[in-house]
Amino acid sequence: MPQNRKKLIDLFIGHISEAVSHEILIRSTENKEIASHYKKELENLLDRSKKYREKINPKNSSLPEKDIDYIKTKIIIKVKTELKKRISLGYKNIDLGLIEILVDKFLKEAKIS
Amino acid sequence: MEIISKISKGTKMDQIYIPKNRQGLEPGTYVKIIPIEEKTIERSYFYNIKELEPIKLEIVNKIFSIIKNLTKYNNIIIAGSLLDKGFNFKDIDVLLINEEKINEKNVEKILESRLKIPIHLIHMTQKELKKALMIDPIWRIMLNKSISYKRIPPLPKTNLNYKYLDAQMIKSNLLIENSECLTGNEKYKLTRNLIAIYLFVKQKHLSKENIEREIEEKFNIESEELKNNIIDEKFIKKYKKFYKKFEKEIIKNAAKQEKAN
Numbered sequence: 001m002p003q004n005r006k007k008l009i010d011l012f013i014g015h016i017s018e019a020v021s022h023e024i025l026i027r028s029t030e031n032k033e034i035a036s037h038y039k040k041e042l043e044n045l046l047d048r049s050k051k052y053r054e055k056i057n058p059k060n061s062s063l064p065e066k067d068i069d070y071i072k073t074k075i076i077i078k079v080k081t082e083l084k085k086r087i088s089l090g091y092k093n094i095d096l097g098l099i100e101i102l103v104d105k106f107l108k109e110a111k112i113s
Numbered sequence: 114m115e116i117i118s119k120i121s122k123g124t125k126m127d128q129i130y131i132p133k134n135r136q137g138l139e140p141g142t143y144v145k146i147i148p149i150e151e152k153t154i155e156r157s158y159f160y161n162i163k164e165l166e167p168i169k170l171e172i173v174n175k176i177f178s179i180i181k182n183l184t185k186y187n188n189i190i191i192a193g194s195l196l197d198k199g200f201n202f203k204d205i206d207v208l209l210i211n212e213e214k215i216n217e218k219n220v221e222k223i224l225e226s227r228l229k230i231p232i233h234l235i236h237m238t239q240k241e242l243k244k245a246l247m248i249d250p251i252w253r254i255m256l257n258k259s260i261s262y263k264r265i266p267p268l269p270k271t272n273l274n275y276k277y278l279d280a281q282m283i284k285s286n287l288l289i290e291n292s293e294c295l296t297g298n299e300k301y302k303l304t305r306n307l308i309a310i311y312l313f314v315k316q317k318h319l320s321k322e323n324i325e326r327e328i329e330e331k332f333n334i335e336s337e338e339l340k341n342n343i344i345d346e347k348f349i350k351k352y353k354k355f356y357k358k359f360e361k362e363i364i365k366n367a368a369k370q371e372k373a374n
Contacts (some may be wrong), residue, residue: 007294016288025280026347048299069143082283090368091276 012110013071015049017078020102022084028033028038028093053110061111066113075103117149134159136167158265161258161320162196169195172228176207177262180225183220186211187239192259204231206255212238247272249281250313254353257320273314275367281364282310289353297342304328304339304352311359330353 019042056063063071079099087094107113115143116138118129119221129146131138138144155178159165173191180189186209195239207224211214214236221234237245245252247269256265286309295303308327312319325336332351334344 011291011294014287020288022280022283025276025283027278029274029280045287086279086364087244089364090371092371093374 008056009014009067009071010024012049012052012056012112013074013078015045015052015112016071016103016106017075017082019045019049019106020075021082022097023102024079024094024096024098025086026090027095027098027106046109052112053112062113068107071112072103072107076100079103120166120286132156132159134162134165136170137331138296145359158261158263158325160256160261162263164198165260166200167194172205172230173260175228176224176232179224180207180209182264183223184211184215184259185211185213186264187315188265189262189264190256190259191261192255193233196258196260203231207232207257208242208259209234209236210239210242211236231243243269248274248277249310250278250319251281253313253319254309254321254324271313273317273366275363278310279363279367282307282360287359289356290351292344292349297344299341300342300344301339304332305331307352307356307359310363314363 022042022045062068076099080096083091083094083096083099087096104113116131116135118131120127120129136310156305157173172195176191177189180186189212190208191205192208193204194202194203207229209217209220217234220236221232224232224234233329242252246256248271253268253271256268259265285303288295292300305324305328308324308331309319312323312327317323318341328339329335332348332355334348339348
């Protein structure tokens with residue numbers, strides 16, 4: 001894929017990965033109710049990712065299956081790496097099962113899939 | 114324009130003090146002083162606000178007035194970029210403290226329709242706010258510079274929940290991975306987030322000034338340069354080194370806390 005498009009997709013992947021990691025970590029703490037009051041930051045991450053999405057063709061429909069698979073796989077790998085690093089050091093209550101659910105949710109909101 | 118104030122005894126002359134942050138009544142204006150019935154005086158509380166444009170004060174008072182007539186409240190607090198100098202705010206952060214559940218979206222909608230300015234309304238109970246102030250540096254920064262309808266209680270002691278801080282810190286990693294594509298403002302916010310958490314962990318006072326001073330010391334860059342995206346590779350290298358080292362510390366401490374619980 002053209003360099004510029006790849007860069008935009010990588011930026012998109014970066015933002016969604018951080019949003020998913022953030023969300024799963026917050027849910028694993030006992031302070032969900034506090035973080036939910038400041039979900040503006042999560043919304044900002046997602047809004048920025050949508051700005052990159054708006055520059056990726058096709059703009060008004062889902063991306064080709066190949067691109068969706070690439071994006072989804074990359075995000076899942078990134079997030080799993082971050083979270084597994086923490087689990088291996090002793091973090092508890094991190095629900096890895098949420099990764100795919102949140103990734104699908106955010107990709108749908110961004111009209112990737 | 115009406116201001117109610119008390120006469121204070123002076124040495125050679127008695128005086129009446131009025132807030133610097135006010136609409137109208139510029140120095141040099143002639144005023145009439147008349148006694149009034151003593152009653153409970155309602156006055157807003159300003160926290161670390163030296164100066165505020167009069168039109169912003171009007172907006173704040175209007176927000177207080179609308180909410181008072183709309184819903185129950187223990188306190189109403191205005192924070193965020195509205196209170197910074199100039200008119201660079203995109204929305205107004207309003208914190209509504211109330212023990213009962215409220216329809217946040219509805220209140221937000223009404224405020225927006227009356228003021229024609231985007232509003233970000235957050236509702237919390239007193240207990241939730243206290244908890245937020247104990248564990249989240251961002252909340253402490255918010256309230257450090259704010260205007261409230263009633264007095265805000267003193268800040269509670271901090272409680273370092275490293276896992277929670279890790280979750281808040283993770284977004285600052287974006288600056289390392291996507292630095293060429295982020296705007297100056299985005300870089301500044303991510304750096305500010307990281308340093309706020311750092312100062313919180315080191316038990317230092319959280320204020321915009323302290324954070325910006327620490328940014329300058331740690332990364333040898335002024336906040337204005339960062340906001341204007343005048344950065345070089347050296348900044349990214351320093352930032353990455355600092356982030357990775359601090360991340361290690363946070364994760365190590367979080368894991369320790371998990372094992373202890």
